[in-house]
Amino acid sequence: MFKNLHREFENKATDLFELQTKDNFSRYLLIRSLDRDHLKELIEKHTGEEVNKGKFEDFYEKLFDSKITNEEIIEYIKTEYPKVKESRKEQEEYLPDIIKDFGEVKCGIRNDNLNDTAKELVRDKTIKDKNDLEEKIDDLLENRIKGYLLWQYYNQVTNDLIEHIFNDHPNVIPTLRKIKFVDFLVQKGDKIIPFDLKITHISDDYFDLHKKGIIDSPEESHDSFSIEDNPSEQEIIKEKYKEYKRDLDLPNYGGLSKIEMLEILAEQNDELKNFVEDITKERNKMIEEIEENLLPVEWWNYKFQGERLFKNNNRFFVFLAFKNSFEDARPLKGRLELIEEKVKEKLDSIIKDDINTIKYYYSKDRGLEGAYKINSVSILVTE
Incomplete structure (x- = not known):
């Protein structure tokens, strides 16, 4: 056995x-x-x-x-x-003070793959001479790689501190030794359920799908949810930007993020400032909808997880989101008191509440492609 x-x-x-x-x-x-x-x-x-x-x-x-x-x-x-x-x-004596006023945190490296970042540089055919090369290396080290290392440190430290909130709760069985992909255990009846703690901001990509419409899939589907075809948040913002680009001589939008486009639009005139205020209110409304039903964002985080770190393990998600801002909500990960309040509330009821079962079809990697089921729980921390 x-x-x-x-x-x-x-x-x-x-x-x-x-x-x-x-x-x-x-x-x-x-x-x-x-x-x-x-x-x-x-x-x-x-x-x-x-x-x-x-x-x-x-x-x-x-x-x-x-x-x-x-x-x-x-x-x-x-x-x-x-x-x-x-x-x-x-x-961990000094860790809480280090992260208290940590400042801006940005990952900046897709899939945590520094090798791909290095390849971008060594294959850059726009480099004109050795000085140009060294300038680009210095810029990479000072900005993206430094930012990545700061983010990794912040990410690990806040994870360690937040894990204490879970392990101290009476409904949690802590692990005396680390188990891979298991941060803590919960007993429900005669079953011991392992959970991997995932603390993550709600992605801009998810807000796009939420705006398009996420609906329940038929029972026989491999996915818990499916996507409707309404305009996404990105499409709405970009369409407004394109409408005024020529008349107002706006910069090209090709490489601009949502927040960059909105910042440019808000500076133009009262009409566009009102548009930015309205789209921000819509974002706030979406967050309210998400908090009422967190199942779709749990599903999204399984279905669209990065292939390099793919795991089909039970997760307790702590989702982070700003209510009235399009900024990345990673800084909320350092708001330990706010997180503790929400975590304790959820853990108080976890024994009697149902644990979600998510169905999703994974297709981002041929070697991992297939239909999966898994258990999940989540909370949303906002500010």
Whole structure:
């Protein structure tokens, strides 16, 4: 039993939904969340066998096959977690102050792939001479790569601090040792459900689809939702920009983002300023609609996830969005008190509330293409 579960968990790292239905998978997850010293202590207590050497897999199996109950493991985890938390907190002493006034954070590197960014530079045929090359390298280092490193640091630090909010909640079973793609566990009935914590801003691309219209798909569909054909937010803004481009001698819109087009339009005249105010109100209205039903944005984040980091694992999403701004909402990730309030409210009810089941067909990578199902939960943090 253990060997089969262990092999399937290791081999199906991108797809947990089917594995969750297997007998004793809850027990397997609980044991996987224990560190070596914890495993040794429990093995000796419940089998009488003293163990000092061996692979993690051997320790897992010995405890799995012992007479210890799942409830005893959970009780042990909750007893030991304060010591683990104290150790982690000591290492994080300075982190809250560092991120408090961190300033602007932009990722700037698609799919976290620095290699692709380097390729863009080395294949740039517009470079005229060595000085031009060095200037472009300096610009890349000072702007995109520096920004990327700052974002990675900010992202990791805020993740670590927000994880404490989850692990401290009584309805959460924390992990004493990191499990890949699992940040915390929740017990519902006799099932232990693993969750991967994902904290992310709502993408401009999602707002475009929301404006086009997202409707429930037929029951037999591979996707929970489908997209209607109304004008997207981007199309509405671009159409207005094109309408006035020639008369007002506006810059070409080809490389402009939504927020850049809106900033240019707002500076022109009262009519266009009113248009920008109206489209901002529409964005606010969309956020209100999204908060009432977060299922579509959960679906979008599975269906359109990047192929390099694709995983079909249960996720607890913390979505971030500004109500009256088109700016990227990443800075909200540092608003720990605001996030804590929303997280606690959701975790208070997670035991009795239904957990969502998302269906989606993934087609961004031929090797991963197919129909998937998975569980998800989410909250929306706005300001």
